Amino acid sequence: MDEKSKNKPPSGLERVKRWLYAKDIEERASGCVLCGSCYGHGPINPMEDEPGPKTKCPPYEFYRFQRFTPKSRWLMSQRVFHGLDTITPELKEVIYTCTTCLMCQETCGVRDDGYGPWDITAAMREEITAKEGPIEAHRPLLESLKRHDNPWSQPQSERGKWADGLGLKTLGSGKASTLLFAGCSADQPHGRAGAVALAKLMKHAGEPFVILGAEESCCGLYARDLGFRDEYHRLQEKNQRAIKTAGITTIVTACGSCTRIWREYPKEETAGVELLHAVEYLERLVRSGKLKFKKAARKKIVYHDPCHLGRGCGVYEAPRNLLRAVPGVELVEMPRNRRWAWCCGGGGGVPEAYPELARWNAEDRLKEARETGAELMVTTSAVCLRSFSSGENALPIQDLLEFLSQSL
Template identity: 30%
Template sequence: MLEMPVLTPDEALWERLFRETQGTMALCYQCGVCTAACPWGLVRHEPFSVRAMMRRAQVGLLDGDEHLWLCAACAQCETLCPRGVPVSEIFQSLREQAWETRRIPRGLSAVLWSVYWNNNPWFQPPSYRVRWARDLEVPRFDPAQHELLYYVGCTSAYDRRAQKVARALVQLLRAAGVRFGTLGNDEPCCGEAVKSLGHRPYFYEIAQNNAKIFADAGVRELITTSPHCYDVFQNHYPRFQAEFRPYHYTQYLARLLEEGRLRFAQEVRLRVTYHDPCYLGRRNGEYDAPRRILDAIPGLERVEMAHSGPEALCCGGGGGRMWLETRAGERFADLRVQEALQTGAQVIATACPFCMACLEDSLKGLGVQGIRVMDVAEIAAMAISPSGTDLRI
């Protein structure tokens, strides 16, 4: 006689998840919309069953499940869930439990140790943080002189491709006459990578320390390069009495355009399609600002992909997936590149360094020619100078 395995629900885990999600986990009634919406179903023969994961979480049967690390926190399932279940937050709670039991994918501990020792998840020396601006003479932020802190972020500070976006932003802010500064080598990591990977206690420590750093520096408003930094500042730092107002840079540039402080005088004759970053769009509802910037550039033609706005496909870099390997053939960005090609665009524009990295990797992996990836800031910088923007690193 075949013996069936005995599964023992973990009531303590259920109570913990119920408490951490303020009861919203219990709202799931297994309709399956989350599984149907998940982009993993577009790249895998066997879809990732979010519904099954949610059900197992409800009864406390998820100890060490490897599927915990697939969620890219794109929020596609959350926008369509009829019960408003915060699926990605539940996944992060489960990841926290996995850290406690030390059942995590290989290599993730090193990412957190890099944040601890290097103040960034990119395994780079803290003293290299300002190399992106070595010839730009960007001043140290002084609240008596500056209206804005430019929070560069770890990726734009250390990744050579993303550094070009930071340099373009400096040009744009200066063209608009904005008085700004940075924190230089003292700029702290925002902790988004730590939060996405599920180590909440360490993220809370980072956020609390950073809130004090910004308060002591007299920061009232700041802009970020990355939507990931913006998301944690906007949605998770307020619980630590962070009193500054964060903006994603596209929101701030759009405001400068409306105020007449930023003007685009040069034509940029490009056919551009815009890719919505999940952390700017679905997670924070910002779809218009990047498009307003692009539409204000003389000579630029903007076209939309088949899926855009709230329905835009995820690049696959969110939810900590930047620190995990995704096999060839299972990369969401491959699908996005194919959609972009159908528009006839010369440029895929985006406003997130993670999206830029994923899309460029897909272009290379697919061997696609005739189209490139650029950040909105890079394109905008081309419109303020007769000779275009200097994006050299």
């Protein structure tokens, strides 16, 4: 084994073997205890004050077969790890229908011991990629990441076009300790409005910041969640190098999924750097009086918690506080909100591989939003905005950041 391979961090099921009842290893082995809390329609834990949601895992609710539960994903991976099963098309279907909503991470008691069911699913995807390559529906995403540093087959030279005409400073041309990380979606129809609005809001508040422009790379979301571990490490290292060289101390992201991925980078690599989603940053500006929304919006508005910003980062109140800071806004809630918010169906590569599941998931959420009587739904993730961009139950939808920038 050469030096490089020896130093390579473990990936695939080897990475999570402690949670696969690998009893021959030194650390205490653990794993799924078959409690059913991650998909059952009863309370998660009867001792909890807050009983939790009835619906938990979207693919299980859609297909209604036990094998599509988080528990089954864990057990199937365990059997592969112990050599009892091979990787079959049926196993792949189960593993790749996970929307990465992270609900099972929230509900599984075993997670107190470290990893949860979603971590095992992600590791199983890494195992499949290493042994057989990506599934066909995900191949273009991997190839694009390798070639263009983004999943959308957009040439790197076109990166950062979202900022054209805004007069922003890029890392090389201006000095600042704060970086606005726009994300790959900023150059796509569903992500542009949020990135542009964030830049306008920060400028309006007089905050100095830079962007990476054409030098920006994907945070690693698709590589992380689809099981392209080598790509994930490459992108992670590239991003870390960029901020270290420039001496950045605060990173503000426009998309909830970017926030989650940046926060999952190794802590020692991002030490001394504060990682904030735009809503957290803007909430501080409102509190300090640097940002004020003057234009009234007499509207009933419902907020959709993106899974990655909510369950992934624990950010629930900042977006709601910002909406309350806009005069005239009446904030209403869907029954499944905050920790128990229902997924949009857009994550985990599901729209590419199982579009019927992704569509059902988005429609189900849109129906719930419509039933609140809201005139507008806002959210703050490019992934969710893409999922909600069409559909029978669609109500007007807007990026929260854009809504705020129009309320100045």
